[in-house]
Amino acid sequence: MSERGAGGDGSGDAVVVGAAAARAHWVADELGCDESYGAWLAELDGLGEPTDETVLPAPDDAAALLRRLGCPESAVTDAVTTLPGASADPARWWLLDRCRARLVRDLGDPGASRGLWPQLPSRLGAAGGAFYLHLFLATMPATLRYHEDRAVPEDVSWATLADLGRHVALHGAAYGATGVDEPWWMTLHLRGILYEIGRLQYSVFRLGEGPEHPRPWYDDSDAALLGPGFRVGDGTVGIHIPAGGPLTPDECAASYRRARHVIDASFPVPGRRVATCSTWLLDDQLDEYLPPESNILAFQRSFRLVPGWVEGDRNVMTFVFRTHDTPLDRLPQETRMQRAVVSHLRAGRHFHWRTGWLDLSRA
Ligand SMILES: CC(C)(COP(=O)(O)OP(=O)(O)OC[C@H]1O[C@@H](n2cnc3c(N)ncnc32)[C@H](O)[C@@H]1OP(=O)(O)O)[C@@H](O)C(=O)NCCC(=O)NCCS
Known part of the structure; x- marks a missing residue:
């Protein structure tokens, strides 16, 4: 069935939309997608027929690429044995084709919406779990071309994309099956917005424009007082x-030293000064629990905090325990941070999601 219609008059358009x-x-x-997938499918529908073709690598090449990206062997096997084909798996292919086209359309545009990237229904088994690995394979060639056009160093390109292996491992540890933890996050890499440079990752964007803008941030008058770089x-x-x-x-x-050079060379912006960071790790209440030599407190000391905070309990639970529904008295208590989280929440207190900034040109 083609979604392209003859178009032209109003009735032709109606046929296209209906089809x-x-x-x-x-x-x-x-x-087997229930109504909770409706918005996602409608969004993909709205893209229309992709103008370029989805191409997946042959199974051996797919396996080699996924290994290079750090994917565990069980995930490599699942992804390779469920590689979809346009005629053999038309429904999965339609999804893959539309998702790839969307990411390619938004390459290099941090202002674009992050989009909806749900896990596929569990009844699809390995084929559903491997969907975002297939999407990675289908989109990566365009991402690598974009990196090359921007002269992103090759080791940075591959380190960036190898975050896939980390997120497949996180999903495997949580669910014992193939999948990608937080698939939406991996779309920033595929869109050429995010780069891994040494220990840290960096996203490239403009303040106030689109979903990458840090929260909380200064209001306009405080930003104006701080001057160029903050507005x-x-x-x-x-x-x-x-x-x-x-x-x-x-x-x-x-990482800061190298990032400054890589980002200035590949994404030159006159007057760029600050690097921002919004995270639970910048919660200044953590100094009640961690010793001064803690890495997290040392990280905090590199930043100036923006006033204000957003409640961050859920993020803390994600990044410390990878669970949200386990009762406090059943959470592991092996590290200082784990003990800190339980005692803070038991006391009826909340964690703070904070934004900080540092001057990357001096870091
Ligand atoms: C960032 C990270 C590597 C810092 O860990 P670190 O270098 O060990 O940090 P510190 O030296 O300050 O750790 C102090 C203590 O807290 C523990 N700790 C720190 N982060 C922890 C975490 N996420 N989960 C459990 N325990 C943690 C450490 O093991 C240490 O405990 P100990 O003294 O009993 O051995 C770690 O928190 C992490 O992997 N986080 C996940 C990623 C993340 O949160 N990203 C930000 C997303 S917004």
Whole structure:
């Protein structure tokens, strides 16, 4: 069934819309997507027929790429054995094609909406769990071309994309099955918005424009007082902290130094000064619980805090325990942070999601 219509007059357009909607409903039925997927499918429908083609690598090449991206062997096997084909798996192919086209359309545009990226229904088993690995394989060639056009160093390109392996491992640890933890996050990498440079990741955007804008941030009059680098429209970078080994001050300093050069060369913006960071790790209440030599407190000391905070309990539970519904008395209590979280919440207090900034040109 083609979604392209002859168009032209009003009745032709009506046929196109009807055919496209019918296709999205058919995809939903085939994949067992309930009404909670309605907005996502409608969004993908609205893109229209992609103008370029989705191409997946051959199974051996797909396996080699996923291994290079750090994916565990069980996920590589699941992804390779469920690679979809346009005629063999038309519903999964439709989804893949539309999702890839959307990411390619938004390449390099931090102002674009982050979009909806739900996990596929569990009844699809490995094929559903591997969907975002397939999307990675389908979109990566365009992302790598974009990196190349911007002269992003090759090691940065591959380190960036290898965050996939980390997120597949996180999903595997939580659910014991193939999948990608927080698939929406991985779309920033595929869109050329986010780069991993040493221990930290950096997103490239303009203040006040689109979903990458930090929250909380200064109001316009305070930003104007702080001057260039802080105002709406000023180019900036967001710092992100991937899970992994300890966040040592030396590794952070090395990352800031290299990031400054890489970002200035690949994404030159006159007058860029500040790098912002919005995270639970900047909650200044943590100094009640952690010793002064803690890496998190050392990280905090590199930043100036923006006034205000947003409640961050859910983020803390995600990044410390990877659960939200386990009662406090059943959470592990092995590390200082785990004990801190339980005693803070038991006392009826909340964690603070804060924004901080540092001058990357001096870091
Ligand atoms: C960022 C991170 C690497 C810092 O860990 P670190 O370098 O060990 O930090 P510190 O030295 O300050 O740790 C102090 C104590 O808290 C513990 N701790 C720190 N982060 C922890 C976490 N996320 N979960 C459990 N315990 C943690 C440490 O093990 C240490 O405990 P100990 O003294 O009993 O051995 C770690 O928190 C992490 O991996 N977080 C996940 C990613 C994340 O939160 N990103 C930000 C998203 S907004």
